[in-house]
Amino acid sequence: MATILTVSASPASPSKTARTRSLVDGYLADAGHTVRSLDVRDLPPAALLHADTTHPAIAAAIELFAGADGVVVATPVYKASFSGLLKTLLDLLPQSGLANKVVLPLATGGTLAHVLILDYALRPVLTALGAPAVVQGHFLLDQTFTLDPDSGQATLTADSEVSLRRAVDRFERELAVRAPVAVAA
Template identity: 55%
Template structure:
């Protein structure tokens, strides 16, 4: 069983990115992994915007990255890049916070014009932070995630594609849990 940190870079309390991450977290849990979550929006804004590396919440967030075997990073795409909120956190983490980690990047956005945001905006930052392996990520269109109060429905084709990248991530993780249990 691998320890996974699921990170939401969405500034919204109710977001498609959060629902996408819940879908992935559920699947990873069924595969036997232990998944913890981190919603960056819950970290103190003054610490993020003031670059307070020593703020207890930032120190604790960095420790959560350190103890994870794998990291799932989800973000909405704004202006062809990942969220500024996620950027603020990544800037405060140690330079090699992802050293030795397997990473699954995920993004949501309103247009296929932003489909390359993972590869051209997020992947280089994750690589510079020392990620051992960045698996194929997934961009999901906003229209493929119908958000309600407590639940979301993901379009079946989008869910299948998301499941495939999640399974590839699970297989790439270190340890005995990389042999997938049969789930449907």
């Protein structure tokens, strides 16, 4: 099976974006893939903002990208774009940092008008990093989540969870086509 890196680019904890990433982690692990997760907010802020690729935590994050067959990127939408945390991390990758990788972009936001960030803001950056296959992204409205006031955990509506599962299925199918050796192993 494949090695998949899943990235949550939300500065908040807990968050709807992190919950989305967690659900995807479960789907992929249940399918037999090796899943490695990265919460960008956990990276050292100074090293991240100063693009210190020699810092052990930043170097390890870059290595996670290098070792992945596929990458799932989950971001909240802020001011009609993906999070600055995600952009800062992606800027640290080499120009071909996503070469030979299948990428699934995911976003969470408050209005359907924000769905456009998947194709008009995020896809061009992922493609510029060499991703040969950026599968159709998936957007989840904030209102499809219910927050537990005690734990702060978010739960998706059944319909939204089904649609997220379909997005992950598309990602896995593309991964099987693009990286058949990794998936068949």
